[in-house]
Amino acid sequence: MKTLALLVVVITGAMLIYAGQDLPPFGDPNTDMYQHRMTQYFIENSKTESGVPNIVTALLANYRGYDTLGETTVIFTAGMAVMLLLRRRER
Amino acid sequence: MSRIQESVIIRTVVRIMVPFIELFALYVIMHGAGGPGGGFQGGVIFGAAIILYAMIYGIAEGKQKMSDALDRILASTGLTIYAGTGLLCLFFGGMFLQYGAVPLIPNDPATVSKYLIDLVEIGIGTTVAAIMISLFFDVSPPESEEGELPEELPDHEGVDG
Amino acid sequence: MTGIVDIVYAEYNYWIYVTLMMIGFYAMIAKKNLIKKIIGANIFQTAIFLFYISLADITGGTAPILVGGHGGEHVEHAADVIYTNPVPHVLILTAIVVSVSTTAVALALIIRIYNEYGSLDEDVILAARKSLQPEFSEYARQKDVAEVNHQ
Structure with a gap:
């Protein structure tokens, strides 16, 4: 069982490293991801559109507001689930 | 009560530190717009302050500071504030969570x-x-009358992978 | 050989991420203890967080908070400052919260399992379930057949 697990892990790791040869070098600014116009748009316009200097907060609360609402719902639901599973009955 | 909970130094330091940790949590929440921080990080720090207090002073005393009912009300209130802000934007004619639509300050949506x-x-x-x-509080063991840990904890033997 | 060294050095964040991720993956599939499985899942998730955050990094870049954005200070032109990529940061902030939620629910389930069966070992739990209801667990029966064949 353990040798099988080790085999699976090693094969998966080798495949990931093989696939990772296409990734850009660490810290390279000339990547598609950084030069993409969406990233540049957020960096240039988030202050004028959202009024907050922290770009991460502007993205989180303004552009991705739906997602953050869902995220808050996720953590609320997790808390309620733990409450249902573990809370002893109050008599 | 364990030896750590009886220590005078730890009890005093926790009593002094908890208000400052809470203040720092509020700073992190309110500073989320202008610097590192935000609601998630500040909320976790605030929770850690109460958890620290409950760990040292006992679960029962911690529940006196933050009862289960208050806890549930606060959890629902936060989500209601968020969704209510979105609905407020709807009410003033914008889209859901389109903050600029609320005419709080004229001609300055940012x-x-x-x-x-x-x-x-x-x-x-x-x-x-x-x-x-x-x-x-949910994962903490059931407390006895004095808010101390029960004498007989279940044994944790024979568990290894 | 210098070519290989250069490749490893240029993408060392990726090698660290793969190593960490495989440690977590091994713990998830090889360990019998449920708590250790959860620890493995957390290491796995942390490796992915590290990978995304390292992809966002730009050499010489500063945190994605606008310089002089608070007013009053001298506001430099946006093009003069290099910011790291803010988009992966936001994605990972979401992922961290989901990770915390799933870990909390998993640990609560493990507490209930421990109260019910008195053990955290996967084999003990499956054996107890099988003895309670013989045809309850398809997986346990198949596992039993496989063990008999193995012997």
Whole structure:
């Protein structure tokens, strides 16, 4: 069982490293991801559109507001689930 | 009561530190718009302050500071603040969570959205803090009358992978 | 050989991420203890967080908070400052919260399992379930057949 697990892990790791040869070098600014116009748009316009200097907060609360609402719902639901599973009955 | 909970130094330091940790949590929540921080991080720090207090002074005393009912109310309130902000934008003719539509300050949607982002962060922080505290109280062992740990804990033998 | 060294050095964040991820993956599939499985899942998730955050990094870049954005200070032109990529940061902030939620629910389930069966070992739990209801667990029966064949 353990040798099988080790085999699976090693094969998966080798495949990931093989696939990772296409990734850009660490810290390279000339990547598609950084030069993409969406990233540049957020960096240039988030202050004028959202009024907050922290770009991460502007993205989180303004552009991705739906997602953050869902995220808050996720953590609320997790808390309620733990409450249902573990809370002893109050008599 | 364990030896750590009896220590005078730890009890005094915790009593002094808890208000400052809570203040720092509020700073992190409110500073989320302008610097590192935000509702999630500040909420976790606020929850950690209450959890620290409950760890040292006992679960029962911790529940006196933050009861289960208050916990549940706060968790729901935070989510309501967030969703209510979105509905407020709907009410003033914008889209859901389109902060600039609220005519708080005329002709300045960026500033309005800055204030409403702060409001949303407060909502997130409230929910996260309340849920963190309730998670801690839920997994803590059942307390006896004096709020101490029960004498007989179940044995944890024979568990290894 | 210098070519290989250069490749490893240029993408060392990726090698660290793969190593960490495989440690977590091994713990998830090889360990019998449920708590250790959860620890493995957390290491796995942390490796992915690290990978995304390292992809966002730009050499010489500062945190994605606008310089002089608070008013009053001298506001430099946006093009003069290099910011790291803010988009992966936001994605990972979401992922961290989901990770915390799933871990909390998993640990609560494990507490209930421990109260019910008195053990955290996967084999003990499956054996107890099988003895309670013989045809309850399809997986346990198949596992039993496989063990008999193995012997």
